[in-house]
Amino acid sequence: MATLLLIEDDPLVRRGFQLALSRHGHDVRTADSGEEGLREFHSARPDLVVLDLMLPGIDGFQVCRRIRAVGDVPVIMLTAMGDDFDVVGGLAAGADDYVVKPAQPSVLDARIRAVLRRSAGHDGVRVHRDLHIDTTALTVSLHGRPVPLSPTELRLLLTLSRAPGRVFSRQLLLEEVWEHDYLGDSRLVDNCVQRLRAKIEDVPAAPEYIQTVRGFGYRFGPV
Incomplete structure (x- = not known):
């Protein structure tokens, strides 16, 4: 079972993804801002981070850069539909993959598992x-x-x-x-x-x- 950190400020989206990903077998921790997300990241030590880019306070781009500065934990970003600027900026900040909102939880789960499989080779x-x-x-x-x-x-x-x-x-x-x-x-x-x-x-x-x-x-x- 993978431990995920979901950083999303919309309470309905956050709760919906948390419930759905939990049903898919993940241990899901959540945060509703960039600042809380970084605190939770350092305390929970997740296997993967699902990160909304448009956050109050510290935005998702900065959060991703700070995560990348301390390790190689995979990051999947959530972007607005059709916003190519978000995609390019998020990838440049170090994200491993992206999912466009609104997204089906099954699609997000498939992306999570794919990224985790790719990162599994890091430990041999x-x-x-x-x-x-x-x-x-x-x-x-x-x-x-x-x-x-x-x-x-x-x-x-x-x-x-x-x-x-x-x-x-x-x-x-x-x-x-x-x-x-x-x-x-x-x-x-x-x-x-x-x-x-x-x-x-x-x-x-x-x-x-x-x-x-x-x-x-x-x-x-x-x-």
Whole structure:
């Protein structure tokens, strides 16, 4: 269960998100201003902060900068619909993602889980649903059971999973996994992907983790 800090000055929005995210299994702390949010941040030590940008007193941009100044706790900002200035400013302040209000709690929960998955790799373990990748011990487990991988298969998985959602071309994978600095044989990549899918996908023919981007390459999901 993740501990979340929700900083939102609108009491109806704040209470609605708190109840909904609690039902999704999160421990949700709340604050109604930037000043209170910073105090709660230092006392609660949350796993992730959901931050409204338009706050009384210290605004969300300043709150985000102060959070970034002391650590790498993920921040998802809440922005007004169609306000590109808020999005650009929030990302520049250090936010990891954004959700446009009004937002369905299920959408916010999905973004929270995606950001937490991406940040999980910071301590050496990347968690993607039932797939756990220990980048320190160089081990992989699926549904709690170890998955034996060849060195090349492991290196391919580590490369793709370091940036979920990013599309890697076959040529780039050849360079990074096989260390080819020339236009190599893309079948090396395709065959290794097939072997890896057979080991980590519940249904290799309908992959969730190693996804094909037709005509270009592969990306790692879910994101």
